[in-house]
Amino acid sequence: MAGYRHDPGYIEKVAHACVEPDERILRVLYYDCAPYNGTARLPVSGTQREFTGSDRWLHELAQRDLIAVRLGVLKFRGFRPLNVPVSTTNLTDADFEPVFEQKGVDMRIGLDIAHYCANGAVERVILLTQDTDCVPAMKHARKSGAQVILIRLPNARFAPELVEHADIVRGVGWPAP
Secondary structure, eight states, rough: TTTTOOOOOHHHHHHHTTTTTTTTOOEEEEEEEOOOOEEEOOOTTOOEEEEEOOOHHHHHHHTTEEEEEEEEEEEEEEESSSSSSSOOOOOOOEEHHHHHHSSHHHHHHHHHHHHHTTOOOHHHEEOOOOGGGGGGHHHHHHHHTTTEEEEEOOOOOOOOHHHHTSSEEEOOOOOOO
């Protein structure tokens, strides 16, 4: 996310806040994409815009104990207008925003859950997501005999199907920075 500072230490705190005292962490799996680095032609002027970002924080996170970072790919999908309908008078590049799409993250989540559950490596999967694309993996985990715990952070709203395929919905507060 452009202009946003990711804090590996805080991400680790959030992960540990999701675990009850009687539970043991096998591994925290963190899924994301490195920032998009590349160029694109702006939609009105046609001039080149360079997108740059650092993935240093992802490498720092991956070096922490019991944390593995799983990376998908961030794809540039063009520009979309900020306002619809689009007024064609005095249109500028500032009237558009870039569109990016994560690819491969959902697949990695599903494969990891399936692998850990099918091999009997875990009794519980603790999942912090609001993405309904995780439902098939949640179903597989439960069919494999693992419990699925869905984490609800403050002000989180879930699609009903996420709650339906979780064994437990556990409320967790934001840890102190």
